[in-house]
Amino acid sequence: MLRIALVGCGFFAQNQLHGWEDLDGIEVVALCDRDRARLDAMGDAFRIARRYTDAAEMFADGGFDAVDIATTVSSHRALVEMAADAGLHVICQKPFAQTLTDARHMVEAVERAGKTLMVHENFRWQLPVRAVIEALRGGAIGTPFFGRVSFRSAYDVFSGQPYLAEGERFIIEDLGIHILDISRALFGDVDRITATTRRVNPRIRGEDVATMLLSHASGVTSVVDCSYATRRMPETFPETLIEIDGTGGVLRLDVGYRLTIQKDGGTESRDVSPPLLPWAEKPWHNIQESVAIIQRHFTECLRAGTQPETSGRDNLQTLALVEAAYRSAAEARSVDPGEL
Ligand code: NAD
Ligand code: 89Y
Known part of the structure; x- marks a missing residue:
């Protein structure tokens, strides 16, 4: 079983949660959004009990193998680096980073952790x-x-x-x-x-x-x-x-x-x-x-x-x-x- 945590419960995230639901051998075990109302709406809709308004707290609690980052770009670098520090595989929405320099640091951080990093470049x-x-x-x-x-x-x-x-x-x-x-x-x-x-x-x-x-x-x-x-x-x-x-x-x-x-x-x-x-x-x-x-x-x-x-x-x-x-x-x- 691959256990996933998802960060960002906005406009697009429900597609990612439906997609995970349809795949065998996957469980989304935790959700995070700074916005409590969005977090609860998504948690209720997809019956996910573990909910966080602070990503750092979620990473510290752990209990998952990969993180799916569905936030907008300004938060991507911090979240990808936190995930790398926590030794997790990462999927991150596009645009991956605000600058190429940020993007290079993010790629290197996950490579140093020996984990897999995929950009959600779905088209x-x-x-x-x-x-x-x-x-x-x-x-x-x-x-x-x-x-x-x-x-x-x-x-x-x-x-x-x-x-x-x-x-x-x-x-x-x-x-x-x-x-x-x-x-x-x-x-x-x-x-x-x-x-x-x-x-x-x-x-x-x-x-x-x-x-x-x-x-x-x-x-x-x-x-x-x-x-x-x-x-x-x-x-x-x-x-x-x-x-x-x-x-x-x-x-x-x-x-x-x-x-x-x-x-x-x-x-x-x-x-x-x-x-x-x-x-x-x-x-x-x-x-x-x-x-x-x-x-x-x-x-x-x-x-x-x-x-x-x-x-x-x-x-x-x-x-x-x-x-x-x-x-x-x-x-x-x-x-x-x-x-x-
Ligand atoms: P949104 O603003 O509706 O949702 C983002 C959510 O992330 C918000 O609820 C916000 O509170 C939360 N958030 C932001 N920073 C956070 C943090 N540090 N910790 C916790 N929560 C945080 O955005 P959206 O429209 O759902 O888009 C999200 C990303 O998906 C964007 O980068 C967008 O470009 C991308 N997107 C991709 C596709 C595609 O086909 N690949 C389609 C639409 C959107
Ligand atoms: O954000 C965009 C994307 O990635 O696909 C279409 C979109 O939702 C609007 O241009």
Whole structure:
């Protein structure tokens, strides 16, 4: 039995608790939130008796093997370091850290403890996205040379996550981070990035549109474009649309989770929609199912003694891309993420 403690009982955490409930051999034994009302609401809903308003107290009491950190980014470094000191495996929500320096310290702390650290970077684990990754890695269209990974929506994310309207940074840090990570999963690490950003919605502080051009070390050029200001029908939240051109054909993940591969003069198209889990609701079900998938991956890695694909160390590259994108937009030049 793997015993887990979860910190952060806010908007997203219920998905993580449902995901854990569905997995065999897992028990969430303790919950923590600074907000007593949220803590009790979540504790009652998931019948978890051990409850803490102070994470340090929970770590001191112990009795679990891993911690699932579902708080917003400002608390991540302190919580990950406390977990490392307590000798625990860690899953931490994205964005993993506020700065790359923090992120490096966090990765090193868990490595020193000899434990596993996975970032909850779940978009590359979404069933439709995974179908694309597997088709590409399986050589379905030969060697890729161009990609577009696109997320455009006007869905109101601010009602559930009001903090998203308040930060100096918004779409690259919150959502683009996932889309950049998908591009890395498809085409590998990036040598240079050029980005433009702008704010369309006057009621928020940060940027809600970002357009990024990536040169990958593999030779692929990809466009990663994100918008929360795109009022189109159908509203596609939270679908990531993908186009890839390869030496042997083309691949498309289109609206409605339709995967099409054209090669050798033929077209093969299939529905790769994610299932609607009993506790999920549309349109979030795609994200919700990927929580269950990434949690399964984490537990499989612990059992096998292998590193998660989205480990803390791997995520340093995604975070560097986020930082490089902001620097590129601010300085109107292309940036090598390696310089950060
Ligand atoms: P939220 O603000 O609704 O909830 C966070 C909770 O953490 C709050 O209840 C707060 O009281 C608690 N908290 C903060 N610091 C704490 C500390 N030091 N000790 C104990 N409790 C603490 O936030 P949310 O919308 O649930 O988002 C949480 C994280 O999940 C964010 O980083 C967000 O980016 C991420 N998120 C990820 C996805 C995804 O698909 N991966 C989707 C939505 C949100
Ligand atoms: O916080 C974001 C995430 O990680 O996925 C979608 C989201 O909830 C809003 O952009």
